[in-house]
Amino acid sequence: MRYLLLLLGTFLFTVTLQGQSEKDPALWSHEVKKISEIEYELVFKGKIHEGWHVYSQYTAEGGSLPSEFTFEKVGEDYELIGKTEESETIKEYSDIFEVEETFFKKEAIFTQRIKLLKPDIKQISVNLFYQICKEVCIPKDELFQISLDGNAFVASEQKLDERSKILSGALKLDLKNKELLNQGELEGAKDKSNLWMIFGLGFLGGLIALLTPCVFPMIPLTVSFFTKQSQQKSKGIINAILYGFFIVLIYFLLSLPFHVFDSVDSQILNTIATNIWLNVLFFVIFVFFAFSFFGYYELTLPSSWANKMDAASSKVGGGLGIFFMALTLAIVSFSCTGPILGGLLGSTTLAEGNVAANLSAGMVGFGFALALPFALFALFPTWLNSLPKSGGWMTTVKVVLGFLELALAFKFLSNADLVGNWGIFKREIFLGIWIILFVLTTLYLFGVFRFPHDGPKQKPSSTRKLVGLLSGAFSIYLILGLLNFTSLKLLSGFPPPDFYSITETESDCPLGLDCFKDFEEGVAYAQEVNKPILLDFTGWACVNCRKMEENVWSDPKIYALLKDEYVLISLYVDDRKELPDSEKFNFQYDSGRIKAIETIGQKWGTFQTINFNAASQPYYVLLSPNMEILNDAVQYVDIDVYEEWLKSGLEEYHLSMNK
Template identity: 80%
Template structure:
């Protein structure tokens, strides 16, 4: 519940000064002061960027997380003398958590005395966990390796050992013609079309939300309120349109915190979207959403929120009052819009690319659909008479949405299975679950069973029967795909890939192609066979990657080029397999930020970022065996564009060979 409070508390956001990629909003240093032969005073100083703040060790419980020091080997090599002292702090009441919080701005200074238990100890290690906040809060760690000899100033970062330095250098490659990347703008064509698709999905979700019992009855009531309460008709229409604008604005503002996440770390959203346990969490949440739509319980935000917003709208009046009315609608309709918004969030994380931008597009589309009827019916009030009456049909809408939420829930569980390499939800099992779900939905639509007393199985409407036929047709389509009668191209990216099957396959590469999953091995093979390289940054949970493989790579114009003319190197940036112990290392970015590379996905994700300045998938680059970039990079594009791109790379490679 605290997350929901915090999330809604983010709607008033100043977004003018977000942190740069890989920049740390707090820079830490330490000093050592010798008190006696056995006692030392340690001082830890954090310089905090403008607009950010760090919480005290002693901030109130129930609020944001306090700072916490961990002194390694404390009690063994040395003991702490007294508490850790702090510089001047600021106290402020938090409306979100309803407690008085204590924090630092601009500078945080901590002082701790220690007494040696072993006189020979000359170095100690300290870890500081802290939460730094602006519009959102980010948990961070600062590592201190402290020398007790002298008062030398030492940077508060992990020091790279020789192994990490060497492995970090090997991760950077000497690319030639790097200026060719994205020169022709082909890489953007797919992302733009994807953005419009997400906007359309959001708009569709908003239209569906309009049909739910939480929103639909509000339309005539709200429009009538504006048109009848205003002395002038034009003013009433203007207020209704302003109300609709504020609805769009509220849903737009809800997406902005995700841009801040992206600005702090270019790979954080990809990491979130492909995190195994977060996908399991999403699975559980969507199951909860589904059963709320089935009518077993109702999910609502605290009624006090709606009461406060309603009171505020009456108290302040005018434009601000209309804003609070729109916010009240967003809160009271949460039981119906929340699960749909959850599905929208899921769709944006599944649709690879800039997740934050996708989410904003989806939220704006959702808000537009919700706002549209309030403006239209204010302009044309006679249309209100044509609205259908509220009734059992809205219950049917909610139950159908429940089945769709369950289907999406299993997509998240499939993601966790793919990324974690569990081998449980193979393609056939996933399709089997979906077939059962949509057959059950078909039976429900035809009145074979119901969930609530409001369902009327005796008088099925023509519309309900029509959707029953559509559901039956889709179930049949899934069965044919399971039996390999059809290729399920319409669902590309949702089921696991073809090679992730209960039956043994010749290769674990798409479409049976030969591919390499290690960059150096692939380059060595390309040099041996004298062929150009198709470098494919992909992911196990990447929907658009599967769409490209199943719809574009499989095309008769593309497949022969991939099979015969190129060496395919597929690097999975979300692979959570641990690297061998001797290959784990710390990587230092140009900004100074240090990241521990522990998994295969972290290695290739960092490789993509530092060499190609990109963090989204799919991302395709054509290289010669000596690492010369042959043309611009592309992402999600159509067959013809991809063919021109591949052939252009071959022509460029032939020219370099003839020199």
């Protein structure tokens, strides 16, 4: 197992360092202390973000990578006096590498004395290679360019043109009361509940996967293998539980690369989730998955993979052998679990919060549901007798999943349409497609038509009829929503917004409200009418933005406040419409990295990050027209919290006006 994890770690190292975030998990600085005319003390300090740790130069071999300094031109311009000293470290035994590792938390300080060999040397360069870890480990390099005489070490920089400097400066706000921008308990509590919801969706997906023909027949066979092979009953139970644990572990490991991407740049996953062509690719993949469930072809991983894993399980035996057995199950069941996992991946990109954390929660939930019966039936083998027999009902499950895959596929195509402003999949067209899909599901369940892999025609069972009735009822619900007899609040966030309609609407803003989609225009209007500003960072493909608009903003109390008391400025951070050439520019972050601002979404996404230190949507800020923050920012909250938040901001605005 140790070697398997080492291989996984090596893989993560190779995919991690693809870029540098504006929020590095460690921030470095250096100092120079003059001891004499030819001796100096160099001090390197690293401020390490909460939860992260950096490894010592002297951490044990065979474990994580140590920090390593490279002093350029040492022995030519200067020499080192003694070893590089370190501040206080922490020692902890690693179960993975089976060694005691040494590392820093919160702060790392390295000190090195040097002696000049050439008295006229005034500048030296030092490179630090280090590994910083949290859930994953990231190898990084830090270049220190050190001046010994107190003058700045001028490095070559990419220069901005004057127009870029002016437009970059306009993007930064002079905010007052910025300390109020602490999302605090509201966001934290929502994140936790969101993770449990995603875990529940993953668990439900795992339960559905159990009912497919790729997994269901494996349950009694595998449990019997463990209980009959072991000489002691307790040993068989332990092996079955270990088998289940490894199933959960395997699906969790599949989510780790997404944590790598998220740690490198907080906006990467958001950018990926709202990318037009990636959403189109998701659409194609989900259609491909759906037709495999309909029985037109079999979707499998290479059989050699399963054969190799099966051979490895027989060869190594013990706990590692059981791990390879679990991996074999994951591979051979891919034709049924792959499309469900694809749906889980798609759902996490549509959910609020940290995409990587959501995906891990969903994967763990999926693996837990998949592993649960193997452990339970090993503990209570007589329950195996109560399992239904394999049969045509499993094919029915796959077909229904196929229709659900198609429904989700069109959600991704709708995202691409919204973000790209194509104007093709308006709300009515989207709902019409969903109505057709669920009507077809209903007809299939009642036996009106069949698919190639269906068995002999039989009278639909009572369970099949019940599911058919539910599908029919949902079709009627969609039809009523299409005809505007109901608001479709149960589907908030999935159909395009109300104002994205074939019929002409009075406003292209949510719920027909008046809104501005340019910050400067909105501020100018707020100054004219002397009203506070509700700054709404949103997205065309943001599900929870739609939920807030359709479930919270639509409440009469909230709607009245938004309409009468605030100036609404809605900035779409995923809008891929190109800016006019005169408005395109390059923006330089404090780290020195330069980013090309070419689309509306890039402009407002960067605007949100540099002014409010946030990258997720929805994100709401209350401002006075003179850029005074009125209270803390909120995200996805309920009606009562949002109403109180709006009223408190309004009170603060009136108080500030009377001062």
